[in-house]
Amino acid sequence: MINKPKGTYDLYGKDAKVFLYLEDVIKTLMDSYNYEYIKTPVFEQSNLFHRGVGPSSDIIRKETYDFIDRGDRNMTLRPEGTASIVRSYIENKFYANNISPQKFWYIDKMYRYERPQKGRLREFFQFGCEAFDSDSPMLDAEIISIPVSLLERLGITNIKVRINSLGDEQTRKSYKEALVNYLNEKIDDLCSDCKDRFTKNPLRILDCKIDKDSPIIKNAPKITDYLTDSSKEHFDEVLEYLNDLEINYEVDPYIIRGLDYYTDTVFEIEATINDESMIICGGGRYDKLVEDLEGPQTKAIGFAVGIERIMSIIDTLKLDEDIPKNELDTFVVPLTKQANHFALSLNQALRLVGLSSELDYKQRSIKSCFKQAELLNAKFIILIGEDEIKNDYVTIKNLSTKEEKQLKNHEILEYLFEQLDSDEEHCCSCHNKDHKHEN
């Protein structure tokens, strides 16, 4: 048997319904925020991600899906959304648009070569936004408010927004110096990973899980104390605007983020479900990235949300009960082979007028047809047998009221519409099976 590739999954059944529902909620949300939908290719020239995401990030160093195409071009399946959208922004000259800032949203598959585990896959969906051409702190607050509103709409309440500022280039330069100086004598007391980080990327030592409670890290210099005046002002304003939007947050000077392009504002949203915490959203400013990719100087900010992580929360919290289940208006049953012709046409006619209808393809016994109809959640079953064909009528039964009628061909639609309408008016979509519907 051929298995699916490691770290991938088939989306079907109940999960597929949840996914479509999520997409719907997101689309409505993004319309209200006036963001434009964008879809970029699944693969791009490898260079884009090397230069965009940054060669020192783990994502680029060990997690990309790279391949050489038949024209000897180096290609990479996108590991994240931002670089592609920046590329598109530059290539399509969105910056020349009179409407500004230009704001985009996407929900797409991303690829990272990782060892799968809970909430991490090799192929996964991210929902994200990117907003270009403004360094207004109001935009920072808006961007953070999007995933917060989304989670609110979904009913996911136990969340924490953590925010930090990485400042500008000068901030990071002076901070790095201070941090290295501070850690220089103490590095021997930290874990082996941290020793490694010390030479490669000392900032990462701050969010080490092993040493996170160590006094060495707790007393380490904080980047927020090294912000330049303009970065500090920006950060303070972002926090003020978050207050205006009544978004609870926590300033966490240890948030560093794994992508190299971030500047100033960075943030994460963590959800805690049954004592387990999971980062479900991450984002920040990238005021230099557009230039780095040879576009005009353009400030920008964005975020990404892990769709599978959201779906697993929806699942564990059972927030999917309001999502409508599959329903069928009619189930058409030919009881003999001779009845197939009429049943097939009738089924088609019902579909063409907008009803959802299904046919018994398997010439089942009448008993199992009723069972099928029940499994399919059908409202009506339409039986066509020997006698019906001979005398030119159908037997139609309302499966919840058990009322049965014999109708001529031309009466079927009228009857169904009448019944379905009154169903909507009178029925409280009751789950009470004994409930009798008024006519």
Add this chain to the structure above:
RNA sequence: GUGUGAUUGGUGAAGUGGUUAACACGCCGGAUUGUGGCUCCGGUAUGCAAGGGUUCGAUCCCCUUAUCGCACCCCA
């Protein structure tokens, strides 16, 4: 990339180095020869992830591979 646990019908699973792989649900059929949700009866894996090895004999022991789970690294 490292460590660790797992993989048995449509599903949940029990189990054993030796001829029929438990049990439950589901499904199909019948009792009721054209009417569902209850009941009763019957049927339902030539197979125990794939390949190789040890053995007289392997679903069970060993090796390899694949996939899944969990943790680390890192991240959404």
